[in-house]
Amino acid sequence: MAFGSVWVGALCLHAGGLHSLRRPHTTPLRAVTKSTANPSSVHSSLTPRDTVEEQEQELSWSELDAWLEGEQEKEGWSELDAWLEGQHESQPEPRQRRARWTATAAGHIHEHFHPHNMRMREWAALGASERLVDNLARLGYDRPSVAQSNSFAPIAAGENVLLADDHGAGKTLALVAPLVQKLWDWEEEFGRTGPGEVRALIIVPTNDLAQQILDLAREVARRSIRASVATGGHSWRTQCERLAGGLDLLVGTMGRVYAHLHPREPMAPSFDVRSLRAVAVDEACSLYQGRAPSWLVHETQARWHDSRNELLQELPLALWGSLLAELEGGCSKVMLTSALPDGVEEQIRSDLGASLVASISKGLHRTRAGVTVTLVDCSSAVASDTSIFDAKLSELRGALARSRHALVLCSTAASCERLERALRSPPEGRGPEGRGEEAHPTVLLFHGSQTPKARAAALKAFRKPAPNWWETAAAERTGAAPARVLLATGRSARGLDLSRGGLAEASGADRALDAVVLFDFAPDAKAYLSRVGFALRGSGATQRAANVTALAIGAQLPFAKALLARDARGSTQEVRDLRGEAEQRGVERPSRRRGRAEKEEGW
Structure with missing residues (x-):
C-alpha cells in the first residue's frame, strides 16, 4: 500500500502541464510490474512486507518511464490532452456580475392586520346561503378575503358597486359568488330563463379571461346554471344558438356583445338587452382607457350617423355608454378594477349614479x-x-x-x-x-x-x-x-x-x-x-x-x-x-x- 502511494506521487511529478489533470492509472500494481521489460527484476523482489526504502532501491525508474511512454502511445494520451485543451478553451466566461x-x-399598514371582527370572515355571516357555502368549501374557499367580505352584501342586494383592489385580492370570486346566489334566487322567483333572454352579463377585455371566469362560475354553481361565452375566439353560430335558448350568465368581450345586440341587417339581435338584471365589467380601468380595434371602428362608423361619431376613437367606451343607455332601470352594475387612473373614478361614478357603493382598498396602487x-x-x-x-x-x-x-x-x-x-x-x-x-x-x-x-x-x-x-x-x-x-x-x-x-x-x-x-x-x-x-x-x-x-x-x-x-x-x-x-x-x-x-x- 505504501509503494502504491509512492508510485502515484512519482507519476504526478513525472507528468507535466495538463498531465496533472489525468486520473492515476487504475491497473493493479502487479499487472504493471508484469508488463515491464524485465519482470524478474521487479516482481520477484516485491513482497507485502517490504519497506518503502527497499521498494525504491529495487524499482527501476528507467523501466517505469519506458513503460509510461509506451502506455501513452498505446492508449492515446495525446488525444486526451487535445480534448482537455479544447474543453479548457471552450468553457464560457463566468456570468458578468451586473449591478x-x-x-x-412594505405595502400599506392595513395589510399587516386582520379585521377585528373575525365573525365577518365567514361566508355565512356575509349572507351566503348554505348551498353556496358548501360549494365554496368544496373548492377550498373556506373564508372570504377582505375584498370579498366588503363587496358580497351589496352585490347580492343588487346595488351598483365599484370594487377597486390590488392584483390577486380575489375580485373575480367576489363578483362570481354573490352573482351565482342571485341567479339561484331569480330562478326560484321567476322560473327558468326564457328564449332569447340573459339575466347576467360579465364584460371582460380578453377571450382567455372570459373562459376563466366562465369556468369559475360553473364550478361555484356546480353546473346548476346555463352559462356561455361571447368572444371572437368562438363560433358565432354556436353563440347565437345558445343565446336563442336563453342563458343565466353570459361572459364576453365588449365588441362581440355589441355585435350580438346590433347585428347587421337583416339579422335580429341574439338576445334581448331588456332581460338583463345584472351587468359587471372586469378590468374596468382598461375599458375606460382602452382603444378599439380598427375593424370595430370602421364597422361602427358605417352604422352610426349622428353626433356620437366623435366618440368612435374612444371605443369601446362608446359602446359601453350605448349599452348603459339601453339597460332597464332595475339592472345593477358592478365595476371591478385593480387601478383607478386619473379621471376614471369620476367617470365610473358619473355612469353608475349617486347610489354607487364604492369599496376602494387602502392598498390600491401599491x-x-x-x-x-x-x-x-x-x-x-x-x-x-x-x-x-x-x-x-x-x-x-x-x-x-x-x-x-x-x-x-x-x-x-x-x-x-x-x-x-x-x-x-x-x-x-x-x-x-x-x-x-x-x-x-x-x-x-x-x-x-x-x-x-x-x-x-x-x-x-x-x-x-x-x-x-x-x-x-x-x-x-x-x-x-x-x-x-x-x-x-x-x-x-x-x-x-x-x-x-x-x-x-x-x-x-x-x-x-x-x-x-x-x-x-x-x-x-x-x-x-x-x-x-x-x-x-x-x-x-x-x-x-x-x-x-x-x-x-x-x-x-x-x-x-x-x-x-x-x-x-x-x-x-x-x-x-x-x-x-x-x-x-x-x-x-x-x-x-x-x-x-x-x-x-x-x-
Whole structure:
C-alpha cells in the first residue's frame, strides 16, 4: 500500500502541464510490474512486507518511464490532452456580475392586520346561503378575503358597486359568488330563463379571461346554471344558438356583445338587452382607457350617423355608454378594477349614479407587502461584445435555475417568440447532453398573435397540477424535471390566474408561481403593478410571494429605481394614463396588431 502511494506521487511529478489533470492509472500494481521489460527484476523482489526504502532501491525508474511512454502511445494520451485543451478553451466566461438593486414592498399598514371582527370572515355571516357555502368549501374557499367580505352584501342586494383592489385580492370570486346566489334566487322567483333572454352579463377585455371566469362560475354553481361565452375566439353560430335558448350568465368581450345586440341587417339581435338584471365589467380601468380595434371602428362608423361619431376613437367606451343607455332601470352594475387612473373614478361614478357603493382598498396602487423585486441593470452589455438580448437571456437563465413554475413577461409577441427559440437551445458552452431541465426547459408561448386554441392549450399545460413525488423522482432520473416556463405578453396575461389548477381549485403555496421575470420592463406604473401582481396570484392564505426579477436597460433605469423606492417605502405609485411618455423612458410600446389576432383579443 505504501509503494502504491509512492508510485502515484512519482507519476504526478513525472507528468507535466495538463498531465496533472489525468486520473492515476487504475491497473493493479502487479499487472504493471508484469508488463515491464524485465519482470524478474521487479516482481520477484516485491513482497507485502517490504519497506518503502527497499521498494525504491529495487524499482527501476528507467523501466517505469519506458513503460509510461509506451502506455501513452498505446492508449492515446495525446488525444486526451487535445480534448482537455479544447474543453479548457471552450468553457464560457463566468456570468458578468451586473449591478442590481433589491427592494421588498412594505405595502400599506392595513395589510399587516386582520379585521377585528373575525365573525365577518365567514361566508355565512356575509349572507351566503348554505348551498353556496358548501360549494365554496368544496373548492377550498373556506373564508372570504377582505375584498370579498366588503363587496358580497351589496352585490347580492343588487346595488351598483365599484370594487377597486390590488392584483390577486380575489375580485373575480367576489363578483362570481354573490352573482351565482342571485341567479339561484331569480330562478326560484321567476322560473327558468326564457328564449332569447340573459339575466347576467360579465364584460371582460380578453377571450382567455372570459373562459376563466366562465369556468369559475360553473364550478361555484356546480353546473346548476346555463352559462356561455361571447368572444371572437368562438363560433358565432354556436353563440347565437345558445343565446336563442336563453342563458343565466353570459361572459364576453365588449365588441362581440355589441355585435350580438346590433347585428347587421337583416339579422335580429341574439338576445334581448331588456332581460338583463345584472351587468359587471372586469378590468374596468382598461375599458375606460382602452382603444378599439380598427375593424370595430370602421364597422361602427358605417352604422352610426349622428353626433356620437366623435366618440368612435374612444371605443369601446362608446359602446359601453350605448349599452348603459339601453339597460332597464332595475339592472345593477358592478365595476371591478385593480387601478383607478386619473379621471376614471369620476367617470365610473358619473355612469353608475349617486347610489354607487364604492369599496376602494387602502392598498390600491401599491405593491402588496412581502413582494421582493430584484432590478438588474443589463446596460453593461453595450460596452462589451455581448448583446443586450444575450445579457438579458443570461440573467433569465439564472433566475429560472431553481424555478419549477415560472412566468416570463414580454412586451411583444415577437419578443416572446425570439425568447422561446433561445430557451429551447442549450446554453452556450454546454452540449445537448446538458443537465436536463436547465438545458431544455419546458417553454410555453402565450400571446395575442396565437390562435385561441393554441393559447388555451398553453394555459392548460401550464396550469397542470404538480406531479406526485414519484413522478418527480422519475423525471429527475431521466433528466427531464417537471419545470414549466410561460412566455406571455403583459396584455394577454392580465387578469389571469396562472397558478396550478387555476381559480377553480384551492389556493396554496404548492400551486402558486415561484418566479416572475419582467424580461421587458413595464412601460408605466400601471403595467408595473399588474405584472408584479402575479407574484401573489394563487398563493391564497399563505401569502408566499414569488421571486420577481426585473431586467432594465439605459433610460429605463431611473424610472425602475423610482418604482422600487416607492415599493420599499410603501408609497402609492402614480398610476396615470401615460400614453406617449413610454418612448421618453426608452420603452417600446407594443405595436397594434392587425387582422384576426386584433379581432380576437381586446375589448
